[in-house]
Amino acid sequence: MDATYDAWAGPTVGDLGELAVLDRIVRRLPAGTPVLGPGDDCAVVSAPDGRFVVTTDMMVHGPDFRWAWSSPEDVGWKAVATNLSDVAAMGAVPTGLVIALAAPQGTPVAVLESFADGVRVAVDALAPTCGVVGGDLSTSATFTVSVTAFGDLEGRAPVVRSGARPGDVLAVSGELGAAARGLTRLFREGVDEHGEPSRAAAVASGADGDPDVARQRRPVPPIADGPLAAGAGATAMLDLSDGLAIDAGRLARASGVTLSLEADLDDIALHGGEDHGLLATFPADSALPGGFRRIGVVRDRSEAYLVHGTTPVPTTGWDPYADWDGAAG
Amino acid sequence: MDATYDAWAGPTVGDLGELAVLDRIVRRLPAGTPVLGPGDDCAVVSAPDGRFVVTTDMMVHGPDFRWAWSSPEDVGWKAVATNLSDVAAMGAVPTGLVIALAAPQGTPVAVLESFADGVRVAVDALAPTCGVVGGDLSTSATFTVSVTAFGDLEGRAPVVRSGARPGDVLAVSGELGAAARGLTRLFREGVDEHGEPSRAAAVASGADGDPDVARQRRPVPPIADGPLAAGAGATAMLDLSDGLAIDAGRLARASGVTLSLEADLDDIALHGGEDHGLLATFPADSALPGGFRRIGVVRDRSEAYLVHGTTPVPTTGWDPYADWDGAAG
Structure with missing residues (x-):
């Protein structure tokens, strides 16, 4: 049994007060190497490229996770991993995170400490040069985490969804269907x-x-493969958050092409979400970098955005949380 | 009566679904001039300085605002204003915002539209070259807004809290006590x-x-005065979020000095929060820029961090929400 489930005991956020809680959390977080870290009204982050990429994603208890199924460390990991994945999908190297967290007053401080541990182990595993440069701690009836992540393009053009061209190779990095x-x-x-x-x-x-x-x-997005893909000339890329088929449909629509699958993929690999792999297209003669493997080709746009041979593949995802009320559990 | 209170009617977020709601919100937001806007996994924002400042702040229904007292437009305005104020307090010019919002399924879409209108009018009034470059829309039992704001230092050093030196002038810009x-x-x-x-x-x-x-x-922080202060050589600065006395105490502690007030300020000007003015110190011979006015001087550190003449001033704030449970109203 995961020891971090035992975090649900001891003094609460309301018992200790915001400053004491912050002090106990901040020391567990990875600091990274900002130009200026916590303690002022803003952090200062380096942007050597003269631009930075930014993404934000909120995780809410109820619709996005349940304490019955995830430990506080799991939630910290996942909040970081999903945001880093979006940074990687632009071909950027993660440079920093800010985290806003709101917890009910009755939440044990140990829960927030375990959450911070999850943030740290995720950063260590996925993007060790990154760190948490700032944040905000609030009170809410609903446990809520909002992460904003930054990345540096290292002089490359951002890899967008709209750049796939007929003749390109379609490739994926990361697991499909496990989550x-x-x-x-x-x-x-x-x-x-x-x-x-x-x-x-x-x-x-x-x-x-x-x-x-x-x-x-604890999804394990292939963060390093994002910049590798950009360096290898990827023409389009996105993060597989909602499922291969729906996300492939987004890339195809943005690029005005049809994606033709060669690989035999089962329903859950096609339509299951939350793996946070990377889907990318490369010029036909490219050597695929890192963990990328070929699963198809890009064709001129036909009626369907996604096909397997001549069979259209529905570009739909699958959301088992869709009917949850966002309150219980 | 503020017409935007009438937003509490009509089809709900749950009725329309995420994509349709997003479409109706995004068109009302100020776009700004990002390198790359919404539509990909990240936005790309210019950082001409090679660094950027970043701050994040979450507003939660219950502890931070109540629908009985604030319209959706008010909440949009305040979420923007408080974050822009932190950017200004570093001496930076706001360059972009990302906004994550979670609303109960039963929230009328018109409420989110009015919120977006509040974001737009705040940006127009306070930092018209800024814009919303990205965001996230979620479901939650508790209405929650998380804003992250960015700024550019234009080649100047960030103005931190720790730079005040004995002999400097203490000055404030913006209202005191109104909020x-x-x-x-x-x-x-x-x-x-x-x-x-x-x-x-x-x-x-x-x-x-x-x-x-x-x-x-709808606080009106003097955003333009932040970069003006930096340009005029401000030695330390912060945003007055919790009240002049408590925030002055923070600046004094970080700088290792005592701040001596010359102005006669009443209790609410000293201890009332949420005005989001700017408190700064300047070299003795400086011409104070913009709306800054002298309220005291910086002295060698003595027993109290803040004094009026020889009388210590408690560096405490005032939080009327402290005992709220974060659920009702």
């Missing part, structure tokens, strides 16, 4: 008799130890 | 018989039309 398989298993086996998320049920069923469930909790 | 007077009146007159925030009570009492209440809802 969705994990979530499917949690929805099937990690619930109580009312269908509500249950940690006890997840443990009893063995779902808790499933490597696919681990990928759902 | 706190407004909030005091709302707490006194804008509540129902149970002490809960009530729009009807605010209107009936006349509090709704009070210019101080307007300042509480």
Whole structure:
């Protein structure tokens, strides 16, 4: 059993007050190497390229995660990983993060400490030269994390969604389907008799130890492959957040092309989300960099944006959270 | 009566779905002039200085604002103004904003449209060359806004809190006390018989039309005075978010000096927060720029960080929300 679940005990945010809580969190976070770190009204971050890329993503208890299925460290990891993935998808190297967090007054301080540990281990594993340069701590009835991530393009053009050209190779880096398989298993086996998320049920069923469930909790986006792809001449790229088919449809629509799959992919690899791999197109004669593998080609636009042979593939995703009310669990 | 209160009607976020809502919001936001705007995994923002300043601040329904007292446009304005003020306090010129917003499914889309209008009118009024370069829209049981703002230092050193030196002049730009007077009146007159925030009570009492209440809802930080102060050689600066006395204490502590007030300031000017003026120190012979006016001098550190003549001034703020539970109203 993940020891960080034990964070749900001890003095609360309300007991200690904002300054004392901040002090205990900040020391656990990776500092990175900002020009100027916390302590003033703003941090100052280097932008050697004269531009910077920026993305922001909010994770809300209820619709985006449930404490019954994720430890505080898992949530810290995932908040970082999903944002770093967007930076990588532009071909940029992550340079900094700011994190705003709002927690109910009754949240144990140990939960926020474990969250900070999750941020640190994710940065260490995924983008070790990056760090948390600033943040904000608030109170809310709903546990909410908002991460904003920055990256440097190192003089290269940003890799956008609209640059794919007929004849390019379609390639993917990272796992396909693992996170969705994990979530499917949690929805099937990690619930109580009312269908509500249950940690006890997840443990009893063995779902808790499933490597696919681990990928759902802690996705491992191939961050370094983003700048590698840009360096190798990638013509278009995006992060696979909602599923290969829907995200491929976005790239095809933005580029005005049709993507033709050669690989045989099962439904969950095609339509399952939250893997945070990278989908990119490269000129036909490119050597694919890093973990990229060929899965298809770019064609002139036809009626469907995505096809397998001559068969259209629906560019739809799959959102098992869609009907959740954002309150319970 | 502010017409934007009427936004609480019509189709909801849940009725329309994320994409349709986003489409209706984005067109109302100020675009600014990013290198690359929305539509990819990241925006790209210019950083001509080779560095950028960044700040983030979350506003949560309950602890930070109440719909009974603020219109959606007010909340959009305030979320922008408070972040721009932090950028200005470094001596930087605002260059961009990203906004993450989470709303309950039952929130009328018109509320988010009015929020976006508030963002636009605040940017137009306070930093017209700035714009919203990216964002994220989520669902939450608690209405939550997280803004991250960027700025360019134009080749100057960032103005930090720690640079004040004995002999410097202490000066302030912007109003003192108006926002706190407004909030005091709302707490006194804008509540129902149970002490809960009530729009009807605010209107009936006349509090709704009070210019101080307007300042509480829509602070007007002197954004242009930040870069002016930096250009005039300001040795230290910060944003007055929690009140002159507590923020002056922070500047004095960071600089290792004592600040001696010459001006006669009443309690609410000293201890009331949320005006978002700028407090700065300048070399003794400086011509004070923009709206800055002299209120004291910097002395060698003595026992108290802040004094008036020989009398210590408590470096405490005032938080009327402190005991709120972050849920009701």
